[in-house]
Amino acid sequence: MSVEAKKRNATHAMDLSGVQVDPPGAVRKMEGVSNTIYSPGAKDPNTLYFVEVDPAVCQGCGECSHHCPTGAIQETEDGSRSIVDPAACMNCGQCLTHCPYGAVTERVSYVSEVFEKLKDPDTVVVSMTAPAVRYALGECFGMPTGTWVGGKVHSVLRRLGFDYIWDNEWTADVTIMEEGTELLERVKNGGKGDKPLPQFTSCCPGWIKFCESFYPDLIPHLSTCKSPVAMLGPLAKTYGAEQTGKDPKKIYTVSIMPCIAKKYEGMRPEMNASGHRDIDATINTRELAYMIKKAGIPFTSLPDEEADPILGMATGAATLFGTSGGVMEAALRFAYEAISGKTLADPAIKAVRTGKGINKVSVDVPGFGPVRVGVVSGLQEAARLCEEVRAGTCDLHFIEVMTCPGGCVNGGGQPVDDSIMEASLFKKMMARVNKRFNMRQVG
Secondary structure: OOHHHHHHHHHHOOOOOOOOOOOOOOEEEEOOEEEEOEOOOOOOHHHOOOEEEOOOOOOOOOHHHHHOOOOOEEEOOOOOEEEOOHHHOOOOOHHHHHOOOOOEEEOOEOHHHHHHHHHOOOOEEEEEEOHHHHHOHHHHHOOOOOOOOHHHHHHHHHHHOOOEEEEHHHHHHHHHHHHHHHHHHHHHOOOOOOOOOOEEOOOOHHHHHHHHHHOHHHHHHEOOOOOHHHHHHHHHHOHHHHHHOOOHHHEEEEEEEOOOHHHHHHHOOOOOOOOOOOOOEEEEHHHHHHHHHHHOOOHHHOOOOOOOOOOOOOOOHHHHHHOOOHHHHHHHHHHHHHHHOOOOOOOOOHHHOOOOEEEEEEEEEOOOEEEEEEEEEOHHHHHHHHHHHHHOOOOOOEEEEEOOOOOHHHOOOOOOOHHHHOOOHHHHHHHHHHHHHHHOOOO
16 A cells, blocks of 8 residues: 555544444344344354344235245244244345345344454454445435445545455456356366366355255356455455555454345355455445444545555456346456457447346357357246256356346345335235234134
8 A cells, every 4th residue: 555545544534432332232223124233253154044034023924935045934833934944044135125024134243343343453454345335335325226436435434444445346357367267168178077067157155055055066067266255355364464564363354245145155164265264244235334324424425535556456347246147248258358369349248137037148259159158147047047957958158146136236235125115005914914814823
């Protein structure tokens, strides 16, 4: 970091000593969603409920069950809903964002721990923000839905006291190169050996858990690349520490995601490639908004600022990762030029962009021929393609899977749509009638 950047960070950081930190176990509303303040430490993430249904609030309408991709949410004796086992839950949070009563809550929140680290002068706190966050955070402050606030995100993180503002888009660019190169190798070898075709993307933690849980035989089809933030964590504590002259033991990495499942990913025991915990804490868009408001920072009036150098630069292609089809589009650009040696006249490969369901596309690459790809939005649809791959009837080379419909922009950690929270009178009435009926004791 330059001397000027250090001065800017020190000047802009506000005094957080007056910010009261919520105690462990406290339940706080964060952008309309109840969050339990709880930092799990080294616990096995497979034993934790990252989301849970509050039976006292649940009206038994069944919306959560409808949007659950694995059937993890089941009806109880009184007609309310419950997650049967954390192993069956992919932590995607689609139940939470679609519940009209706010009955689904978050059970893991690092917000207080992050505040404590920001207050500690001996801790070097690093932010790692995903692309989709900067298209959603503004909504929490009254800005139009979808407004890009990337410059303000960098600005507000400095004011919160983050020492280094590094960017998940940096390692998304790395993912594009690594995943594209791996695809070329698999295609060149005809999908033989331990790297068969088709190759699946590996960025989405909900999808990875789904594959590991329900299709473990297809794990060799997964790209060997880590997700962008799972790359940035260890880079922050190795290359980043080396370049900034910081002790990696004092670096505390905060992953800022549109996703609840990223909390699960950050806790995975294998995420320690740096020799330390690669990702110390994960918060989502709603939690960042809560922190900004708790600190009293006027977000909308902040100036736009740049991320810090070293691990804060990006080409722009990484921004596509926030939507379904974006990883595929970015990787195809790289693969096209690597295979053909030619530059795409139009870098926008719009045919692969997918709002929902399955989209199969063939892209003609000079010197190779057709590259057949599939983009899947939603795990129910992903299961259909997994069955084809398992049966040997899938002729695709590359498949992108996003757990959340439309991709990360619709992640479980994003602002909740107010219109969903306002259930119709008919829906409310029927839900309450059903719950009352189910609670009756039959003689």
